Amino acid sequence: MTSHASAEMLSAYLDQQLVAREARELEEHLETCSQCHVRLEGLRKVIDNLRSIHELSPPSTLQQAVVRRIALTDEPPGLLDRFEQGLSLLNRQNPILAMFGVVIALVLFIYLFSYNLKLHENQNSTIPVIFQDPPAAIADIAAGTRLVVADRSLVWSAEGYWLEEGIDVGAVSHSLEIDSSAGSELLAAHPKLAEVAALGRAAVINIEGDVIRLE
Amino acid sequence: MAAIMAATSAATSLSSNPDLDLATRHRYGDPKAFEEVYSRYAQMIFNLAYRMSGKPEEAEDLTQEIFLRIHRHLARFNGRSALKTWVYRVTLNHCRSKLGRRHYPTQPLADENDGEGVNLVDESRDPEDLALARDASRQISLALRQVKPVFREAVVLRDLQGLSYDEIAEILEVRVGTVRSRIARGRDRLRVVLEKSS
Numbered sequence: 001m002t003s004h005a006s007a008e009m010l011s012a013y014l015d016q017q018l019v020a021r022e023a024r025e026l027e028e029h030l031e032t033c034s035q036c037h038v039r040l041e042g043l044r045k046v047i048d049n050l051r052s053i054h055e056l057s058p059p060s061t062l063q064q065a066v067v068r069r070i071a072l073t074d075e076p077p078g079l080l081d082r083f084e085q086g087l088s089l090l091n092r093q094n095p096i097l098a099m100f101g102v103v104i105a106l107v108l109f110i111y112l113f114s115y116n117l118k119l120h121e122n123q124n125s126t127i128p129v130i131f132q133d134p135p136a137a138i139a140d141i142a143a144g145t146r147l148v149v150a151d152r153s154l155v156w157s158a159e160g161y162w163l164e165e166g167i168d169v170g171a172v173s174h175s176l177e178i179d180s181s182a183g184s185e186l187l188a189a190h191p192k193l194a195e196v197a198a199l200g201r202a203a204v205i206n207i208e209g210d211v212i213r214l215e
Numbered sequence: 216m217a218a219i220m221a222a223t224s225a226a227t228s229l230s231s232n233p234d235l236d237l238a239t240r241h242r243y244g245d246p247k248a249f250e251e252v253y254s255r256y257a258q259m260i261f262n263l264a265y266r267m268s269g270k271p272e273e274a275e276d277l278t279q280e281i282f283l284r285i286h287r288h289l290a291r292f293n294g295r296s297a298l299k300t301w302v303y304r305v306t307l308n309h310c311r312s313k314l315g316r317r318h319y320p321t322q323p324l325a326d327e328n329d330g331e332g333v334n335l336v337d338e339s340r341d342p343e344d345l346a347l348a349r350d351a352s353r354q355i356s357l358a359l360r361q362v363k364p365v366f367r368e369a370v371v372l373r374d375l376q377g378l379s380y381d382e383i384a385e386i387l388e389v390r391v392g393t394v395r396s397r398i399a400r401g402r403d404r405l406r407v408v409l410e411k412s413s
């Protein structure tokens with residue numbers, strides 16, 4: 001090693017993240033370079049100090065506060081879940097009621113199945129479009145063009161993405177690729193987003209307080 | 216019909232993934248499932264929120280909001296990552312979106328007087344050790360606020376939460392090399408801040 005060691009090398013060295021050859025070269029350099037040696041000891045001290053910080057215990061009232069807030073703002077588990085749950089109770093208690101329940105469940109099941117199928121079809125046919133170059137015909141959208149999709153008012157920005165109205169672009173917390181696992185989780189949680197994804201362009205939208213750039 | 220019965224009973228039976236079982240129990244309205252999630256992760260979430268916001272009161276609000284989100288979305292947890300990883304992601308995303316609007320405050324050392332340090336150290340130790348440790352951890356706590364959030368996150372996950380480089384890479388959804396560089400930049404910034412203040 002001819003030049004000084006980088007902070008990254010020194011920090012990784014302290015975490016035993018260097019391969020043997022790198023570590024040996026660094027050690028040789030440290031023997032003769034007091035500047036790097038001082039920096040290494042400074043980093044070691046930082047790590048020691050960080051590890052001396054003890055965790056705080058959350059206040060004992062916090063759990064109650066959480067439970068209260070959930071009761072005030074969150075909907076109970078989904079209707080279907082509760083129905084299924086009720087059904088499994090009925091099964092045990094009253095066979096006739098259970099039969100009746102099963103018939104209703106069947107109707108509900110077919111309905112939801114066809115709904116999901118449609119959604120699935122919709123997602124399958126639209127998501128890949130995002131990663132293709134937009135066809136020339138729709139390449140130019142005039143800035144300021146408005147569109148309502150999935151109950152969101154979108155405006156086409158001069159920079160070339162859909163921006164949900166009322167959102168400060170500076171507040172974007174992260175970008176998410178629809179194609180990634182996080183992206184498909186998001187789509188599963190918010191099926192309506194498939195419509196936004198179907199636009200085939202980047203979009204900056206607010207999802208429950210999170211400002212996300214969807215790619 | 217048999218298929219439906221099989222489907223409903225399969226949904227309530229347990230899989231080989233305990234994290235997924237917890238999510239399933241939550242989906243079926245078992246309040247014990249969420250209680251378990253709370254007791255497993257409350258301390259971690261609260262401390263992470265505290266380190267990212269720099270203020271205990273704010274950490275409390277953030278923790279409440281984070282649990283609200285967990286409560287809302289846990290049913291859809293799909294078991295592809297560990298629940299712990301998922302909870303870390305929810306926590307960091309929430310902190311980023313709430314604090315990002317104010318660009319995560321990075322406060323000067325001078326205006327600090329929030330009484331922190333009271334619970335920071337183990338009270339059972341020798342008084343002199345205690346004073347020293349309190350001083351060191353107070354200093355580093357304050358210095359941490361002067362580190363850019365993206366580097367602070369990495370340092371907090373590594374040196375306060377004690378996670379491995381691989382775990383951090385999975386949580387942040389970046390490469391291990393990126394984790395290594397972020398940790399180093401955070402630590403080096405801390406080194407400079409500490410050297411300036413002493």
Ligand SMILES: [Zn+2]
Nearest residue numbers: 004005033036
């Ligand atoms: Zn050197």
